Amino acid sequence: MGIDWRMFPMKMHYFLRFMGTGPLTVFLPVITRQKGVPARVVGGIWTVLPFVSLVTKISAGAIADYTRGHRAVFLTGVSLMMISLTALYWTPDLPPPCSDPTPPLTLPPGTLTPSSQPPTAPRSVDALTTTEGGRSEPKARVVFTEPPNTGQDGMATNSSDAISLPCLEASNDGGEVWEVLGCYEFWLLFVCLFGQYCGHTTGITMQETVCFQMLGEARHKYGAQRVWGTVGLGLSAILAGALVDWYSKAQGHQDYLPAHILTAVFLAADLVVVARLQFPRPERKDGAKVRHGAQWWIRVLLVLVSTGAVGVACGLLWTFEFILVEDVARRWQPQFPHLKLLLGLLMGVQCFLAEVPFFLLAGRIITRLGHVSAFFVSLLGFSLRLCLYAAITNPWWFIPVDLLHGVSFGIVYPCFTAYASSVSPKGAEATTQGIFGATFFASTGVGGLVGGWLFQGLGGQQTFLIVGAATGVYALAFAGAHALLTHCRPGAKTAEKGSSAECEGLRAQTKRREEEEEEEAMEAEEVLKRRHKESQITEDGVS
Structure with a gap:
């Protein structure tokens, strides 16, 4: 199998984009805490930011569809990420509490x-x-x-x-929070975090839209493009962590300057790649009625709600997984000496042993099962993973359990992005991607918020057990609702099989498309040969 050079620039974008954001996005809560923001304010920030996607993702997609300026919106998102993450290094620290x-x-x-x-x-x-x-x-x-x-x-x-x-006067009645909100240093920091999140959500909407436009009917190949983002993220996290530790040895504290430099360099390179991407310009149609029908079509709405359920589970994992690992490790051994090693291994397992293979296999899995069945499998994967976390007492068992990250996230992310592309009307591709993406990312905020309440009241393992059991119950309800819809609407069965039948036909369509491209290339080569021969005849005649 040869290299698909037509999609190579998109692979480069995913690699550079995640190489650029990986060095810092993993450490943003730690950096925020290091700058003097109290822990509960940090939690509040990461609860608020995901809801920003409700506005930025949908509005960015709608603007791109209406103006057909997908490249301009794409470049704006990447530029906003680069500027905000770079400026974050120069924001001043907050004054320390007077009690310190x-x-x-x-x-x-x-x-x-x-x-x-x-x-x-x-x-x-x-x-x-x-x-x-x-x-x-x-x-x-x-x-x-x-x-x-x-x-x-x-x-x-x-x-x-x-x-x-x-200094900041702290009190037990929440006065510390108001003192923090009254500092201009906090708002400079928040503006940078807000800007990077807006750029992040805008960039995701546009990269998925452009990727599916370039893939055309070969939507099942999306995972093979997105996997390069996972490779970039894993490599950048390892590289940035090593450079930050090396640079910080003589500083007395963690100095993230090397991570900021990596971010600026790789995102600047990504801007060049995005500016030179070649993708078909979508048609602009006045399809308000069609778009409304697609959005509120009952099965689409069911998948959209399920995307939100997945977002809640991801929000809990992204916010509290490593906190749970630390708690279990300290209960296992109060002075657990390998905590940093364990956290690094978990990131490596999630990136290289879970996401990479399942992103590569996602197209085949979705083709064989269909979108709905693939969704059901991933929901069961999330449920099993969360429940197993709740049962772990030896921290090293987190490593094999994290292999389920591929069955859960590695399947569902390509699934709902491909599904959004398949149901979007022409001219509203970015809007539809924005709706599904906004649902997912806003739900991660709900997961973090609800998880925080449960974590504080019940403890980490009980929280993961409750959310895992709830996810399993929802998976069964989702499968039952889909079966009921299929039984009550026989015509819907054929339509739903379209997600499976459509995928079954993608290979044949792609093959026909490749054959047509090959024929066109051969015809173009024949034309060039004929012109070359004619030019030689003309030169001979002149001489």
């Missing part, structure tokens, strides 16, 4: 005047207060390590006089 021990800022002798010197020289006093609207806000704290000495002119001469840096 912060190194004092030593003042030179003679800095404190009699008017600013406390009469009894206490250990520390609030200073530099301002009143806005009648409310006093401590901006800093003066700290004296010993009573200040004063000279004849009344100036403080004790070199141990010190003043701490500005």
Whole structure:
């Protein structure tokens, strides 16, 4: 089997795009926490961001379909990711909480005047207060390590006089959150995170739309393109982790500058690839009635709801899987020495042993089973995976269980993107992809939110058991609803088999298409030979 050079640029995009985002997106919650954002605010940010996709994914797809400016919207998404992730490095850290021990800022002798010197020289006093609207806000704290000495002119001469840096006043009634929201540093950070997520969701919508436009009728080959994104993600996570550890040895803290450089370089290269992509320009049709019928067609709606159910399970996994692994490891051995190694192995298993083979096989699986049956298998895979997580006591057992990542995510992602492409009316491909993608990513936010409530109240393993059991029940309900629809609407059976029959016919259609392209190439070669021969005859006649 030769290389499909027509799809090679799309493979390059997936590889470069995930090589660019992989070094940072994995570490974004850690970076946010390192910049001084409290843990519960970090959780709130990652609960809010997925809901952004409801607006950005649908609007980006609709704009691209209406203007037929798919390339421009595509480039905008990649550019927004690159700018936001690069700017994130230069956002300032938040002031530390006042309860945290912060190194004092030593003042030179003679800095404190009699008017600013406390009469009894206490250990520390609030200073530099301002009143806005009648409310006093401590901006800093003066700290004296010993009573200040004063000279004849009344100036403080004790070199141990010190003043701490500005700090946030924390309280137990949620005041810490409001103090954080009142910092301009937080909003600079949030703007960068918001921008990268908007670019991320826009880029996903457009890359899937363009990929299916290039594939044409060969939708079953989507997994063979998308797998290069997984390869890029796995390689970039390993490379970035090693470079960050090496660069941070002399820093005293984790410095993610190498990851930011990798992101800028690979996303800049991706911009070049996207700008030169050759894909058919979609037709623009006024298909509002057709689009409405496609969106609310009952079986499409059932698959759309199932996409949301998958998103909830993924949201729980993406947010709490590694936290559960850490909890189990510490219960197994309080000073578990191989935690970082275990987390790295889990990422490697998910990328290279689970996603890669199943993305490559997804086309054949969907062709043989059909979209609905493939959805059912993946839902069962999610259910089994979550329930097994709840039963693990030895942390090393997470490695073989994570092989189910291929049966679950590795099947369902190509499945619902291919399904969205198959049911979208002409001229509304990006809009339909945006609707399915927005449903999935918004549901990941629901999964993180509900998972957080359960995790706090019941613990990690009970949370995974409950969500796993609920996913299994939904899988059975999904299969039962589809069987009922097929029984009640015999015509729908033929239509649904279209997902299977259509896939069965894809190979024949693709083969015919390849034969036609080969014939066209041969005809073009014959024309070139004939023209070359005619030119030689003309030259001979002239001579």
